[in-house]
Amino acid sequence: MDQLACIPELQQKIALYDDMKAYRSLCDLFYNRLYRTAFAFIKSKESAEEIVSDVFIKVWQMRVKLAEIENLSVYLYTVTKNLCLKYITRQYKNPVINLDEIAFETTIDFKTPEEICISSDITKKIREALNELPPKCRLILQLVKEDGLRYKEVAAILNISELTVRNQLAIAVKKLGKVLPVYLESYDHIAVDCKT
The missing domain is CATH 1.10.10.10 (Winged helix-like DNA-binding domain superfamily/Winged helix DNA-binding domain)
Incomplete structure (x- = not known):
């Protein structure tokens, strides 16, 4: 839990200073957690990795507003879940042949x-x-x-x-x-x- 205490500081550094080191720390902190969540939804290693990468791309793209998010953990898991559901819907409508x-x-x-x-x-x-x-x-x-x-x-x-x-x-x-x-x-x- 001590690692999670640094989240607000990382949010500030990323939002205010475009701090890549803080961004990497945030990615390192959440990657495995979000990957496990994505994999639980879609049961595909590559697709779960892609979804988690998309989550972090979204974080970087909206970094200016990152400091405004009160609970970043909940936000990241919600984005991951939504991307997984979108992926599942897309797979159902247009199945991709592996x-x-x-x-x-x-x-x-x-x-x-x-x-x-x-x-x-x-x-x-x-x-x-x-x-x-x-x-x-x-x-x-x-x-x-x-x-x-x-x-x-x-x-x-x-x-x-x-x-x-x-x-x-x-x-x-x-x-x-x-x-x-x-x-x-x-x-x-x-x-x-x-x-x-």
């Missing part, structure tokens, strides 16, 4: 057990290729390609430049592009060998 959950069997009409086995192998290879990406590349790929966020939005969420977003996305696409075609070509040869 690359880890792609079921090729439902999108392609396979006829033979061999083709079903190959599809399972391809799905596994996609997962492995994604897991081999550096965490930042994987997160940026997910935010841009799966969540449909613009480069500018991803840059704001991750506190990086748009150029970094573009470069990391290019790295991710390049690495996936190298792994997957080679793997798929190996199945083309198997299919040809089986038919002869």
Whole structure:
């Protein structure tokens, strides 16, 4: 509880002086608490992290009024809850397909057990290729390609430049592009060998 006693002082420093050190301290103080709350709502690690990042972006954007908030803890948890509910509503209305959950069997009409086995192998290879990406590349790929966020939005969420977003996305696409075609070509040869 001693840590929470410094909240009003941090609010003042952020509001009056744009104090980044105080802002980081505030983020450090609340990040895990807000993350656990967000995760409890949405059951997705990446999305919970994104929501908590959005909460802190909102705090920084409205920092001038930060000193006026009487109970910052309640405010932060309320914003987190509201963003989670908005996320859940958006997911319900426009479900996002996670690359880890792609079921090729439902999108392609396979006829033979061999083709079903190959599809399972391809799905596994996609997962492995994604897991081999550096965490930042994987997160940026997910935010841009799966969540449909613009480069500018991803840059704001991750506190990086748009150029970094573009470069990391290019790295991710390049690495996936190298792994997957080679793997798929190996199945083309198997299919040809089986038919002869």
